[in-house]
Amino acid sequence: MAIAEVPRFVRADGPDKVTGSGRYAADINLTGQLVAKFRYAGVSHARITKLDTSAASAMPGVFAVLTAADVPDVIYSPVVPDRRLFAKDVVRFEGELVAAVAAVDAATAQAAADAIVVEYEDLPIVDDLEAAMADGSPLVHQDWESYAVTGDTVQRPNVASFSSIEKGDVDAAMANADHVVMSRYVADGCHALPIEPRAVVAQWEGEKVTIWTSTQVPFDARAGVCETLQMPASKVRVIVPHLGGGFGGKCGFHFEAHVAALAKAARRPVKLVFSRQEEMVAPDRRREGMIVDITSGVKADGTLVARSGWIAIDNGAYTADAAFFPQLAAMHVAGPYAMEAVKIEASLVYTNHQPSGSVRAPTAPQACWALESHTDELAAMVGMDPVEFRRANIVDEGIEGAAGQVYGEIGLRRCLDAAVEASAYGDDLPDNEAVGVAISWWPSFPGPSGAYIKIDSDGSGMVITGAQECGTGSVMTLRMLAAKELGMEPEDFQLVYQDTSAAPYDTGATGSQTLLNNGRAVVEGAREVAAQLRDLAADRLEAAPDDIVLASGKAHVSGSPDKAVSIVELAGVAAEGEMLIGKGSGTPPEYPSVSAVCVGDQGLAGWAGPQFACHAVHVRLDRETGVVRVLDVSAAHDSGTIINPVAAHGQVEGGIMMGVGQALTEGTQYGDDAKQRNTGLLEYKLQTAADAPTIHTEFIEIPDPNAGPYGAKGLAEAPNVPTAAAIANGVAKLVGMPVRQLPMTAERVWMTSEGMSS
Amino acid sequence: MSFTIATTVDEALVALGAGARPIAGGTDLVVGARHGKAALPADLVAIDRIDELGGVELDSAGVRVGALMSHAEVMTDPVIVGSYTAIADASALVGSPSTRHVGTLGGNVMNGSPAMDTGAPLTVLGATAELRSVTGGRTVSLDELWAGPGRTTANPGELLVALHLPPARDRCGSAYVRLEYRRAMEIAVVGAAAAVTLAADGTVASVAVALAAVAPTILSVDGVNEALVGRTAAAAGPVAGALASEQAAPISDLRASDRYRRHCIGVMAKRAVDAAARRADGESIAVPVNRSIGIGAA
Structure with a gap:
């Protein structure tokens, strides 16, 4: 029920963006402007034994060189404050900033950054999630107990945030099950990869600074500048010209304060423009790698009775905004299913990797992939069709979910029916083609x-x-x-x-x-x-x-x-x-209460405006090489009322394409030194327009009284959640077993089909 | 630092003799410089406006293909598509439409990447390279030309002006197949080309197979002709595949492990021989083969 009489895409910024007349942050140039370059750690874990900027500062054309000693000693980040603008004593990932330079041009700034002398004493690298959680592991943060965490956040050595969801007696319920299935799934980290690498320009007038930046969250960026440079909000103005994509990668506060501090020290406007490689290494926003262990108990008739789960999430070196990831991941491993007992524990584990942060539906595509692959394993165990198994166990109106939320009218069952109906599910297909189905959910955030x-x-x-x-x-x-x-x-x-x-x-x-x-x-x-x-x-x-x-x-x-x-x-x-x-302004929707016991609660066990979806994906497998091609995706989404149908379809299509990439080709590869090895678009393979499948989208419109205008719920992240899972279930049908690593690269698919482990 | 725009081969050769490096489409040179692979040469001579370097000409010795032919031209040229189809298969897979419109056949050959797409097709079709310098010209086999990854035996003053292909034979077909993880902007993980001539009875009369991205340069598969002559087309593919896997010397890198490459090169070689034999038998398989058969079909 679009609110416009004629559905049309109402877009004020379209013509400017399409014709090139639109202006992005990197297009801004100010009189007297200098160029910023950063000196990165370049090593994953080390103690700084020497830091000497004198040669850089002395170079002609260099106006400012900053290190931790030149800015307020503020330790920041929401919920788990654990980082500073510049490394102090220890560097914890390759992209950590050690120093920043402002100079007349890019070549001079780069030469000065290179001329900074930094000497290190190696510290042990922490890059294995399970080893990091073991007793006696080297610590990424020696001082973790001194961090001023807020809320109910629970921490342990090398664990920045722990959450659990517990309801009923899992052991007893498992004992009553006819079958118990255990699965492990491991997802690699990946990137948001907006096409526009970020840019920041800062200019001071007296005690006030104006910052033009490519951020998704201008007020957050301002708050970060205020906190780290110890300035009142009234003195900081953040402006975002057109933004060239974000996908979560430009959420949070990143480099606005560094550039503002350089501009202040240099007494000139300063501009920072990232290269693609910097965009892939330095920001504390990439999609987290994850290990998911799921055990479920089912009755012979297909009734799901109990689930236990253990999840380790790669936090990277600093916590950015990820403190709530364990609870979100736990919710996604529980999934939109009814069961009498559940116990899921999730840990956000420090490593010497680039920090993780909110990339489009954080934790959800990986956790959904694990859960929905596991769900097809459960269906196979009891000899049920996977779609029928889901119909028998999903939450619906009046039914209590795993965390104890009781739902109002929701569209999950209709999503499942619609996506499957629109797909080739059940049709006679060639023996190298199959349709995989996955369901998903995602909260709205009042x-x-x-x-x-x-x-x-x-x-x-x-x-x-x-x-x-x-x-x-x-x-x-x-x-x-x-x-x-x-x-x-x-x-x-x-x-x-x-x-x-x-x-x-x-x-x-x-x-x-x-x-x-x-x-x-x-x-x-x-x-x-x-x-x-x-x-x-x-x-x-x-x-x-x-x-x-x-x-x-x-x-x-x-x-x-x-x-x-x-x-x-x-x-x-x-x-x-x-x-x-x-x-x-008005009053935001309320978060519903839940009955489950949640340790380390970050407020996300009960969801306002829960969104539901089902994707049915038709895949083709090249059996000899393991290459998978996605032919067709049928998507059905309950995001409440759809206000702007053309834009809504675009969100679903974009989310699906991102999901195809995560499923098949996009994954960060690390060296033994914990550094990323594929930091360019040649070796980090995004999907292209030529890879796009046919996408059929249906909206199940049920106005939600506890959500947005006209009963609209969110939609930007939900379409990214179930695609990889549905692809996985199609591939598993063809291979005869699930591929237990994400992305399911051609080589991994081939190895699985050959019975090899990687 | 200098930038010369040459309009004749002779002008270009003078600049090359003085130490300039040639630039045509720039898809390797410029992108490589931006990635820090190698700095842009100080002195460049642009050869993209030299008419003599373009076009496809039939003569008694076969076909002369100008080095400046873009991939977009190669993939649609009736002579190449009709009689030397594997080259068209390869050019049609290079990069994206924009890469194909500026990237040239000569650039692909002289860049000397072991993963070049046109190298294996040119090899199985018996192409030779015509090099010219201010002191004269010479024609070399591709095997002699490629010295290693990114290296050729051409002297700095020599320019590749054309590739020569022997006359097309009756009942001959060729194909290039590559492993790719996505359908555009891809680089060969492994690739294989085959040229097959069929006897009147449908058995293999002659065959050549060459491989991309499994050795420091394009690798011709040894003994493939001896092993396949006289076999049916259907039986030839698997044998070629086995020989290819055996002779490949792949590396492990970010794109694939050596084990997976060795397996897949066999699959690609088998498919290339199959497709080439079908074309030799008169079947029309649209260019590129990768989009026409198996998982790539619509």
Whole structure:
């Protein structure tokens, strides 16, 4: 039920992006601007025994060289503060910053960065998740017990955050099961890989700094600058020009403070532009590697009775925003299934790898891949069709989930039915083709958010919002919401956005939350303006304000369309007196309560606006080489009401393509030195347009009363969750057993089919 | 530092003689420099506007293919597609449409990568390379030309002006098949080309097989002709595959292990012989073979 009469993609930024007239952070150039380059650790774990910047500082054209000694000694990160802007004493991953340089041009800056003398004493490398958790393992953080963690976060040596979900008596329930199946699945880490490598430009005027940056979360970036450089928010303005993709990789606070500090020290504007390799090594946002052990007990009739799980998640060297990953991973290993008893433990394990962080649906594609592969193993054990097995065990209205949440009306069963029906599941296929099916879920993330709406004297509207557009089109869709409240067209509204000094707070392009939260704010703000318009029109048309209808650019008296005045005319009147300005924020949806016991609770056992999905994927296998090709994907999604169908289809299609990459070709390869070996697009293989399958998408629209405007839930991350799992189940049918490593590269598929382990 | 735009071969040869390096499409030179593989040479001579270096000409000795033919031209040229199809199969798999429109056959050959796509097809089709310098010209076999990864035996002053192919025989077909993990922007993990001539009774009259990315240079499979002549086309493929796996000397790297490469080169060689034999038998298999058979088919 699209809210526009005719479904269309309402996108204000499209023409500029397509024609090249749009401007990105790297396009900004300021008078007197210097170029920033970083000196990276280059080693994975070592103590700094010597750090000498004198030669670099003395080079002609070098304006500033900064190390940990030159910035406030602040230890930061949300929930688990464990890092500094620059390494102090110890470096813990190859991409850690040791120093930063600002110089007249890139070559000079690079030469100066290279001229910094750093000597190290090697420390033992921690890069194996299980070994890191064992007693006596070398520690990535010697001082872990001194970190000022917040909330109910539970820590252990080399474990930054631990969570568990426990309900019922698992041992007793397992003992009553007819079959118990144990599985291990191991996923490699991978990358968000936005096509735009990030750029940051900083310029000071007096005590105030303006930072143009490619971030998904301008307010978070500002908070990071304020925290690390010890500045009040009133002195920091963060502006995001067009953003060239993010996929989570540009969530959080990254290098804004480094560039601002350089600009201050150099007394000149400074610009940083990352290379592709830097983009793949330095940010604390890549998708986490994971080990998942799942054990499930089933009755002979296919009833799932109990599940235990053990999950180790590669945190990397610092915790970024990953403290909640264990709980999310545990929820995804429980999955949208009903069972009487569950006990799942998940640990976020420190290693000397690049830090992990929220990449599109963090933990979920890997955990879903493990769970749904395991689910097909369960179905095979009891001799049931995998789809029937799911129908018999999924959560539904009134049924309690693994963590004890009882669901309202949800569309999971209809998603399963729709995706399978639209696919070739059950058809007679060639012997090298099969259809794999996986179901999934994902939470919506309620949060505070605000917006202003105004109508200028010429009748043109403006949405002034703190929301950030990362390519999903959700900020663009805000115009549809405002237009509907005001009886105008989306194209009547301009957007002012991505500027922390222009608009109220919003969490940013993270957690699929823009329409959910900022949509609510925009609707509220637009309703204030609508009330103003009705008052004005009521005066002019001699009617009660409640009888005024706003439609087709006019205010008319209900039942008398001819008794009308145009909004343009009313705007002209308002401009001479009380202007048309609205504000909105509103109360976020509530998190539901749950009955499970959760140690290390990060607030994600009960989900508001839970989203559900099913993907049925038709794959073809080259049996001789193990190369898998995805031919066709049938996707069905319950993300509540769909506001902008064209954009929504785009989200599903993009999520699926990202999922195909994770499934088959995208994985970080590490050397024994814990450094990444494939940090370029030649050896880190994204999917291309030529690889795209046919995608059929269906939305199961059930308005959720505890979610966003019109009952909309999030949609940006959910489509990325079940694709790899569905591909895996198709491949397993053809190979005769699951491929237990992700990505399921051609070589791994071949080795599995040949009975070899890698 | 200099940049010369040559419009004739002679102008180019003078610049080369003075120490400049040639640039045509730049898809290896420029990308390599950006990746830090090798700095851009200080002196460059652009050869992309030299008409004499383009085109496909039939003559009594066979076919002359200009070194400047782009992959996009090669993959659609009627003579190449019709009689030397394996080269078209290879050019059609190079990079992306934009790479194929600027990347040239001559550049692919002279870059000397063991993973080059056109190398194995040119080898099985008996191509020779015509090199010219200010002091004269010479024609060498490709086997003589390629010296190792990224190295050729051409002198710095020599320019590859054309590749020569012997006249096409009746009942002859060729094909190039490669292992690829995705369908664009890919580089050969392993690849194999075959040229097959069939006798009147449908058995193999002659065959050549060459392999990409399993040795320091393109590898011709030894003894394949002796082993396959007289066999049916159907029986030839597996034997060629076994010989290819046996003779390959692959490495392990980020793209594949040596074990997997050794296995897959056998599969590719078998498929190349199969496809070449089918083409020799008159079957039309669209270019590139990778998109027409097996998992690659629509």
